[in-house]
Amino acid sequence: IEPKLSGDFAKLMEWADGVRRMKVRANAETPLDAETARKFGAEGIGLCRTEHMFFDPARIGAVRQMIMAEHEDGRRAALAKLLPFQRSDFTELFRIMAGLPVTIRLLDPPLHEFLPHTEEEIAEVAVGLGVEASAMQRRAADLSEANPMLGHRGCRLGISYPEIYEMQARAIFEAAIAVAKETGTAPIPEIMIPLVMSKRELDITRGQVEGIAAQVFAEAGTTIEYMVGTMIELPRACLTADSIAESADFFSFGTNDLTQTTFGLSRDDAGKFLPAYVEKNIIPKDPFVSIDPEGVGALVKIAAKKGRRVKPGLKLGICGEHGGDPASVQFCETVKLDYVSCSPYRVPVARLAAAQAALDSAGRTDRTA
Ligand code: PEP
Ligand code: MG
Numbered sequence: 001i002e003p004k005l006s007g008d009f010a011k012l013m014e015w016a017d018g019v020r021r022m023k024v025r026a027n028a029e030t031p032l033d034a035e036t037a038r039k040f041g042a043e044g045i046g047l048c049r050t051e052h053m054f055f056d057p058a059r060i061g062a063v064r065q066m067i068m069a070e071h072e073d074g075r076r077a078a079l080a081k082l083l084p085f086q087r088s089d090f091t092e093l094f095r096i097m098a099g100l101p102v103t104i105r106l107l108d109p110p111l112h113e114f115l116p117h118t119e120e121e122i123a124e125v126a127v128g129l130g131v132e133a134s135a136m137q138r139r140a141a142d143l144s145e146a147n148p149m150l151g152h153r154g155c156r157l158g159i160s161y162p163e164i165y166e167m168q169a170r171a172i173f174e175a176a177i178a179v180a181k182e183t184g185t186a187p188i189p190e191i192m193i194p195l196v197m198s199k200r201e202l203d204i205t206r207g208q209v210e211g212i213a214a215q216v217f218a219e220a221g222t223t224i225e226y227m228v229g230t231m232i233e234l235p236r237a238c239l240t241a242d243s244i245a246e247s248a249d250f251f252s253f254g255t256n257d258l259t260q261t262t263f264g265l266s267r268d269d270a271g272k273f274l275p276a277y278v279e280k281n282i283i284p285k286d287p288f289v290s291i292d293p294e295g296v297g298a299l300v301k302i303a304a305k306k307g308r309r310v311k312p313g314l315k316l317g318i319c320g321e322h323g324g325d326p327a328s329v330q331f332c333e334t335v336k337l338d339y340v341s342c343s344p345y346r347v348p349v350a351r352l353a354a355a356q357a358a359l360d361s362a363g364r365t366d367r368t369a
Contacts, residue, residue: 004039005348013041013348016355022332023339024350025101027319029053029089034096037344041351044101045093046252046341047192047319050168051109053089054082064121065128067114068139072163074129079167086171087178094179094187101190103252103319103341104172105231106158106165106205108194110148115140149260149267154195154231155205162208169212177220190227192252197236199243206247229315232303233257241303245310252341253300255320255328259287262295288321291328304335317341326353333357 005013025046026037034045054063065078093102116122122140126133145151158165172189180186193205206228217223230237230244233254237244241251260267265274270288277283283292291297300318307314317339322328324342329350332340334357342350 005041009348013351016352017041018355019358020351020354021358022329022337022354024347024354025103025317025319025339025341026344026347027323027341028093028344031092031096033344034093037347038096038100040344040347042100042344042347043339044103044341045097046103046317046323046339048093048102048104050086050089050105050107051113053086054107054109054114056085059085061124061128063114064116064125066161066164067111067143068116068125068136069129070131070135070139075161075163078128079163083167083171086168087175090172090175090189091179094175094189095183097187098183099185099187102187103190103192103229103250103317104168105192105194106155106168108154109157111143111145111152111157112148115143155193155201156195158193158205158208159201165205165208166212169209170216173213173216173224173226174220176224176226177216177222180222180224186224188225188227190229190250192229192231192250194231194254195233195257196230196244197234198240199247202230202244202247227315231257231319232300233320234261235299238299238303238306240306242306242310245307245314248307248311248314250315250317251303251307253303253316253318253320253337255291255296255300255318255322256288258296258299258320259292262292262299263287285327290325291322291331293331297331300331301335304337324350326350326356329353330357330360333361 023043025044026042027047028034028037028045029048029052059082062078062081066075069075069078116125122136123133126136176187176189191209193202196202209228227249229248229250231254232238232251256267304316316337318332318337319341323340324346329340340350
């Protein structure tokens with residue numbers, strides 16, 4: 001589908017944009033997604049999932065070495081191979097987004113997706129790292145997890161292996177400085193830390209990012225503005241959002257994981273029994289599509305209130321799939337989020353839903369006035 005809004009539909013969208021309060025961004029990590037998002041009227045990228053960039057056949061070998069290396073030296077050698085790729089990924093995104101906000105989430109893979117699985121893959125990693133294949137077999141077994149979605153992912157990975165986030169931060173700052181020089185418009189990267197459950201995690205990872213920023217700025221003889229914020233996607237993060245806010249420039253609600261962890265319901269296996277639950281009205285709607293106001297919604301409200309109590313201007317967004325669901329967008333307006341972020345093709349729907357939500361909320365205010 002050629003992403004183009006024309007005729008009456010374009011006019012309708014223009015009216016919608018005139019009334020909506022919330023901004024609409026897109027979840028995008030490829031240049032094509034970013035271009036599509038812009039054509040559909042996205043006002044920024046709300047979530048760039050960097051792990052998706054690492055599966056490219058030209059990179060996956062180095063990615064496996066980075067994860068499998070038993071020592072920092074091996075990890076650093078693999079990361080040095082990945083740095084130019086990441087730098088060009090971010091350069092392209094910054095160019096396309098031309099000064100609009102770009103939220104880049106640091107690596108958040110379930111680790112098993114990056115582990116070598118076949119004998120051949122294990123042998124390749126062993127050759128790359130210059131170690132015995134048997135050592136890599138043991139390492140793969142050590143790293144494998146019974147429950148990867150609740151395991152060594154998100155900022156936990158960045159805390160165990162700080163070099164990974166340092167490489168990504170370097171790539172982001174170098175790309176932003178290059179694009180600022182080239183175009184005269186400085187991108188303002190919003191660096192986002194995933195799966196945070198405590199202020200301390202954010203302080204550690206934020207410290208890593210700030211350290212790299214200082215290094216890159218000194219090397220380049222220039223600086224750029226940037227923000228460091230966090231995903232709020234665990235119930236504990238919602239309940240401690242006041243202390244987390246002290247270290248965050250923004251929050252973005254990851255309602256996919258928040259739904260998973262609030263219901264204790266696997267994102268990947270929900271289909272097995274959820275339809276029966278919806279049919280029997282135990283759960284009114286699929287909670288992975290529409291925000292459940294009593295559970296996930298209540299946690300979002302608590303987090304927004306606690307965060308803004310500590311930092312009144314704290315920027316709040318949502319980047320889970322719910323950001324493109326009209327009923328959930330309506331809910332986001334009641335919490336007064338600053339933006340919703342959704343897949344590029346849902347941007348027009350989100351723009352309309354945000355306008356409808358703004359009208360409804362104004363109507364409610366008028367009626368109660
Ligand atoms: C989320 O959890 O809602 C989210 C946006 O992150 P991901 O889907 O990549 O886990
Ligand atoms: Mg998530």
